[in-house]
Structure formats: structure tokens, C-alpha cells
Amino acid sequence: MRPFDRPEPGQSATLLVGVAVGWGLLLFVLAWFLPLVTPQDPPTYATAAPTALATAPTSLAAPPAQAGGVLVADPRVSLVAADGHGVLLLVALPLLVSLLVGGLLRLAVHRRSAPAAVAAWALAGAALAAAAVGSVTVLVGIFAAPVGALLLAACGQAGRPLPPPAGARPA
Incomplete structure (x- = not known):
């Protein structure tokens, strides 16, 4: 061709x-x-507390009242x-x-x-x-x-x- x-x-x-x-x-x-x-879960917040137990991420409907709360991004x-x-x-x-x-x-x-x-x-x-x-x-x-x-x-x-x-x- x-x-x-x-x-x-x-x-x-x-x-x-x-x-x-x-x-x-x-x-x-x-x-x-x-x-x-992105999974459809409520937002997860982590707090900046001195103990390991308090730093574990928790699922809340509203941001934590404590100072130092950080929004943790959900993985895709x-x-x-x-x-x-x-x-x-x-x-x-x-x-x-x-x-x-x-x-x-x-x-x-x-x-x-x-x-x-x-x-x-x-x-x-x-x-x-x-x-x-x-x-x-x-x-x-x-x-x-x-x-x-x-x-x-x-x-x-x-x-x-x-x-x-x-x-x-x-x-």
C-alpha cells in the first residue's frame, strides 16, 4: 500500500x-x-493530647471542643x-x-x-x-x-x- x-x-x-x-x-x-x-463516613478528628489513648482518632458529628483538634483526611x-x-x-x-x-x-x-x-x-x-x-x-x-x-x-x-x-x- x-x-x-x-x-x-x-x-x-x-x-x-x-x-x-x-x-x-x-x-x-x-x-x-x-x-x-472516598468512603462515606462521618469526618474523623484527632486531638493533640499528651496520652496515646487521647490521640486515637474518633468519629464525631461535630469538631471536638478541645483545642488542637485536627481533621483527619479519609483515604480514597x-x-x-x-x-x-x-x-x-x-x-x-x-x-x-x-x-x-x-x-x-x-x-x-x-x-x-x-x-x-x-x-x-x-x-x-x-x-x-x-x-x-x-x-x-x-x-x-x-x-x-x-x-x-x-x-x-x-x-x-x-x-x-x-x-x-x-x-x-x-x-
Whole structure:
């Protein structure tokens, strides 16, 4: 292929789906390790008293009346640590949709399947719409938006499936 030749149908789409799969995999890994969530506990205060017993952090609804009270910052934890392993099902959806759209586009390009192309477009659009809704209701949804955008771009790059060759039997 020369530098200015048009790429084969599906080459750019394969690259875009690959980036979407990589982004979905990154989201899955970050759900395990990225400290993103602050647990919803009442604020913790520590006092500067001379004994070890008095310096132990205590959970109070209001700051301590003693002088020397210091607000102790709560540590952040990952999504899995905060919400359990069930959150991985939600985080895995962009990865699974990327793999499914990639398979559908492969069918659409190589087998000239119009229903596969329509299903790929529908899934990619649903992924972007779900990310938009998720960004309003949960902050994590905004991180899934690139997957939907990449998949829609991949669908556009895959092009319309070519009609079957002359003399071919319909499937």
C-alpha cells in the first residue's frame, strides 16, 4: 500500500475497535487499582493530647471542643474496594461491547452482512448513549464515552457492506 492509497475496508475500523478494546481494558484494570472513591463516613478528628489513648482518632458529628483538634483526611479506595466485585460487571460492559461490535464489523466487512452492520451501529450508538446517561447519574459514565465514540467511528470507517458477488446464493 502506498502512502496515499485508500486503506482496505475495515483496516481503520480494526484499529479504532482495537483502541476501544484497550480503553475498556484500562477501565477494568483501573477499577481494581485507582483510588477514586472516598468512603462515606462521618469526618474523623484527632486531638493533640499528651496520652496515646487521647490521640486515637474518633468519629464525631461535630469538631471536638478541645483545642488542637485536627481533621483527619479519609483515604480514597478503588471502586472494587468500595463497592465489591459486583462493580466489575458494570465496568466490563464497555470492553464487552467493544469486542461484540468488533466481531459484528468483521462479519459486516468480510461476509458482507448488512444485519451485522446494522447491529454494530446500534450497539455503538447505545454505548455512547449509555455513557451520556451514566455521566449524568454516575461520574464513571463519562469514562465510557470514548468507547462509544471510537466504536461509532469504527462503524463509519467500515463502510456499507458490499452487495454479494453475482451468482452467490443468499444466506
